[in-house]
Amino acid sequence: MSDTVASSTSAVVAAAPRPAPGPAAFTARIAAGLAGVLIAVLVSGFNEHVTDIDLPDLRGALGISHDDGTWLTALYEAFQVSAMAFAPWCAVTFSLRRFTIAMIGTFGVLAAVAPYVSGLPALYVLRAVQGFAGGALSPMLMTVALRYLPPNVKVYGLGAYALTATCGPNLSTPIAALSFEYFGWRAVFWEAVPLSILSACLVAYGMPQDPLRLERFRQFNWRGLLLGMPAICMIVIGLMQGDRLDWFRSPLICHLFVGGIFLFGLFLLNEWFHPLPFFRIQMLRSPDLTFALIAVALVLIIAAANIELASGYLAEIQGYRPLQTAPLALSLALPQLLSLPLVSALCNIRRVDCRWVLGIGALLMAASAYGSSFITSDWYRWSFLPFQIMQIFGQPMTVVPILMIATMKLAPTDGPFVSGMFNMVKGFASVMAVGLISYLETWREHSHSNILLDRVGADRFVLAPVGDHYASLIQFAGVVREQAAILTIADINLVMTGIAGLLFLLLFVLPTRVYPPVAARVSPGERR
Template identity: 50%
Template sequence: MSTIDRPIDVVHAPTPVKHSAAPQAAFSPRLATGLIGMLLASLLAILNEQVTAIAMTDVQGALSIGHDEGTWLTTLFEAANVATMVFAPWFGITFTLKRFTIGATLATMGFGLLCPFAPNLASLYGLRVLQGIAGGCLPPMLIIVALRYLPPKIKLYGLAGYALTATFGPALGTPLAALWTEYVSWKMAFWQIVPLGALACVAIQQGLPADAPKLERLRAFNWTGFLTGGPAIAMLVTGLLQGERLDWFESDFIRAMFLGGGALIAVFLANEWFHPMPFFKLQLLSRRNFAHGLTTLAGAVILLVGVAAIPGQHLARIHAYRPLQSAPLSLLVAVPLLVALPLTAALLNTKRVDSRWVMATGLSLMIATCVMGSYMTSEWIRDNFYWLQSLQIAAQPMVILAILMGVTTGLPPTEGPFASAMFNSLKTFSAAVATALIEGLGTARERFHSNVLVDQLGNRALIADQRVDTAGALAGLAHRVHEQALVLMSADLYRVMGCIAIALLLLVPVLPVRIYPPWSTTPPSSH
């Protein structure tokens, strides 16, 4: 019998446990409105991050900012964004989810409104850092309210809403960036969040219960964790995102970022283990499904980012596509996800369905995507990627929702903030790792293939045999070599993504244990 079917690994959904927290509000249309508001706030944060990053070339041109300076606009935002996710759940519980989320949403909107009017580059850097801090507060709140307020029967559908922000949101980034930069104004990359944010604030204000703040928690504030964890993660993210531009460990700055960040993160994790009021509850990692969920999450995010980035990168560098021309590829994934996510949630909400098999199926589709992509050629245009992208419609919900189900099943609402902090921080940090991997490995493989191709041309004396030794002929030859190196690089990146998916697939029959839907209190019949 396969280890994936071992009956000894069955884990029952726990019976409700009484906690000292305030009684849970009864689920009603009003509460549903508040939850939708939280979903919109989380989606707002993701869209703000994705659209501004994709539209950054147009922003740089409009503000007369050089490429190197422009990279810091994204780096500073991401570093602040990831670092904030570690602490946001703690502050959300302390100041109440309702007030904290509305305040963070208003701040994200306000800083976005001001960005196009920044008087100089330093002011723009400051606004991006502040917007990164405000935006990083929003996604963690969604998991907390889903665990606290959703009845067991529909809890997986609430998690599907969170998965929407992790899959639908990023996929919608390219089409929106193309819409604003091509047809409206580059300023809309910053201002697009205002209508969505206003709607989210109204829904949250009207729908979520008004809890009492727990300001007494401030007396036991985890200062050591705060002063080590935030700088540690910010330094590591900065090193990852600036590493390729500064030639990685050849740069004193990059070495300082990684060594300093690594030392601080070690102190942070040691402190979290022993602190009575931590930001990360590392003891949760003793639960096999929680540990497997976080491990798989890191790999899955790298997969999602890589599989989404490779086609766009290929089309831009080989065929000079702009976001407008690449947008149909993203829309092909984004729009069907609105149906695929609730359908996958309904599947996982069935007692007889093993979430491990669902995850394995999703990873297998990821592997199939990478295998097919590894056979790409320079002739591939947008149409050639449609079949590959269409597999993601089923693969992404299967993987992400199965991970969420494994991480959250059995967690009481009181542990929701810890799970949310760890889950969201790792998710966003893994996206930075994926970006660094694609850029660093891509550059290394492009150089390798360029050298090999040039050596082959020299060995075959093709250049010497050219009767028309003109600058134009040599330029054309150099262009073909560069183009082929880029194609081989993209194929290699697909192979690397495929290896990551295979490694995650091999973990499925080994590490996680069988779990059942949140509403289930008894396992199905053994037959």
């Protein structure tokens, strides 16, 4: 009898699954791997924004019309956002190290060959694949930070991730200016190559090698992939092309939104019931995660508007080139290399409630947007500086606490699911910002133009012809266009003020207090 029991026990032990290996100890080698992933994510963001900023010059060099050129950006964004949703599953299956190196290599190779691609369809395909590779890198940074960083520095890792959302986009303007002005249009693509090589080497050297888990393909979520990827691409393309095609007056935009939203609803339903989903939708029952996803979308919309409105004003009203706008972008980007670690250190103190850090940051961003609403035609580059200083502290003070609220209560197995959801929302927020700003610009500029013309007509203003040309009419049209653009920028800044105020109010409704990981080392008596 005892032999039977012993044999049964040993059989059960043998059949039990082996526990997953614990995370490797944090060393300088892993720190180098983390730095490689950080560089890769920054390079992906640089390439996205640099090509967008220099797109008018690229169109001239490649002989592409304006409408055709917009599809280069739309396809890149669509596949970038879709990759953010599915990359964490691939990283677990093929191993984080292998998948990251493969995506960096794909991204760098496509950047190297892009100037030599002939034919617009081939260039569209190249930008779509490159967008997918670049989007797949962003979730890797959050995954690495959550998995390998020890508790006392995990918040600093989240600060490094925040760097890609706040500092990275602002660095794109000087890179775009230097690439085109000094090295030619090919450098707009090639700027990604040397840093891609460096990041791949660091990842190959520093990241531990996990085993392949190809058995996951037995439960591969094919239905989720076939529903989710086209849904995300359709919605993103609709947002990117909506203003150009006059939104719902265009049958294409209507089909993209209706079809995309329908497929995305089916995708979410599939994720709820699938045994191995890309997203674990049940996690949205947590008010902290729900708040974090809403909050990061709001913050990134405000941050994108801050960049877009200031650079757009300087380019359209003052006639600045990217090289002349670059110092303003640098004044916002470079100080964040200091402010982000400082905010991370502040949030790493157990006595500090990160919700109030977030609240102060939201108020700073609201004050910045409200102050910028007083813009006039007399403003120049450094007129924006006082409000940019508020953004220097406001953006890190919002993003770092949001990341803490989203991740500090996670179980180890929840990391890939949250990384996928968080990064997809981050990608959607950037695209939503483009669509919202474009819509507001068109709507408010038309409204202000009509109001200004009505006022002029009510005052019985008469334009006198000069010679054979109505020079005064041309001058008058330019003045109306300029004033309408300035009033539009003021209106959009007021909208951003309202969004920041909404973020502040949500603090009183949704999130609960979270503590930094270092608090786990506090004794029970002190914790009470």
